[in-house]
Amino acid sequence: MSDAPSKKTPLYDEHVRLGAKMVPFAGWLMPVQYTGIGEEHQAVRTNVGIFDISHMGQLIVDGPGACKWLDTMLTNNVGKLEVGTGQYTFLLNERGGIIDDLIVYRIGEQKFLLVVNAARAEEDFAWLQDHLPAKEVLLMNRSADFGAVAIQGPRITELFHAVFGADKDLPPRNSIAELPFDGTTVSVARTGYTGEDGVEAFFRAVDGVRFWNTVLEKGKPFGIKPCGLGARDTLRLEMCYPLNGSDLSPERNPIEAGLGFFVDLTKPNFIGREVLAETKEKGPREKLVPFRMKQKGPPPRPHYAVFQRGERIGEVTSGTLSPSLNWGVGMAYVSTVCAKIGAQIEIEIRGQKFPATIEKKPLYKKS
DSSP states (O other): OOOSOOEEOTTHHHHHHTTOEEEEETTEEEEEESSOHHHHHHHHHHSEEEEEOTTSEEEEEESTTHHHHHHHHBSSOGGGOOTTBEEEEEEEOTTSOEEEEEEEEEEETTEEEEEEOGGGHHHHHHHHHHTOOSSSOEEEEOGGGEEEEEEESTTHHHHHHHHHOTTSOOOOTTBEEEEEETTEEEEEESOOSSSSSEEEEEEEGGGHHHHHHHHHHHTGGGTEEEEOHHHHHHHHHHTTOOOBTTTBOTTOOTTTTTOGGGOOTTSSOOTTHHHHHHHHHHOOSEEEEEEEESSSSSOOOTTOEEEETTEEEEEEEEEEEETTTTEEEEEEEEEGGGOOTTOEEEEEETTEEEEEEEOOSOSOOOO
16 A cells, blocks of 8 residues: 555545544545435435545646547547547556556547546556657646536526526537626536446536535525445446446456447457457356345445355455445356356455345446
């Protein structure tokens, strides 16, 4: 573990003022919870919640060669993006392993915003810089000057209009728009990591506190709650959204992670392409699958062993008690031959095996 002091987001003092429990996460001091994970989780599922995501990295790629170059660095088809839209994609190493999963937005004809994971921001920037062409592409790291929040939940439309005005339109899904806010500009993208409708808003760090407090104030009639990393994790896990560093790593490729949809193998050339094409052709040795425990008991956790008929077949990568389902749920890499929906498995928890079932994604479905 590094002894370097944890960084603080522009909203740090607000979290402390609201009584958040602060924890070190990916080099940052972040709120893990305010009133409680279950309560914050339910606020997002039923009303609306706001998360500080200022720890995530924001990189800008600009210049006449930006699109063509990004298409050689990322798995999805950047060229298909229209200005004002975004897509989920991967940055891979030469072995096809996942350096990072990220969202790329096309914010100009040849200008792109990459929103990357906090723990990988510096590594991503260095990797991209190492592969930068001599001219025609400019790469900038604007992470320190900008902050961001995720506002998620079924009441997002009402809250959006309360904050930005009744005459403003919520951007379509996977789109991004510049909107005026109190004498400044906020970029609002219709994206999120919870399975609920919502937006992610990007702003100058100096405007962060004002924006955060305005959203909380305007959100009161809609039952808004500030939410921490704890609820972010339970929400994303119910939807089977992967977490970098747990479900995704440089040792795993997107095909093994069940995310081949975000890989365009029709592109002739991108880093890691050959390995992915081969994995797709031969089939992966292991697959990432969601599972649900069959009885009440201790929740599954990362690194717990997975068994089938007495034989070890894999390992848990993410696990928790689902607040929506009230069951232990998780994701695990298991041998492909065992990775069938409905298959019975066992999770070893503290030396004891507990029955579970491999499920279909997502684990949580709106009834």
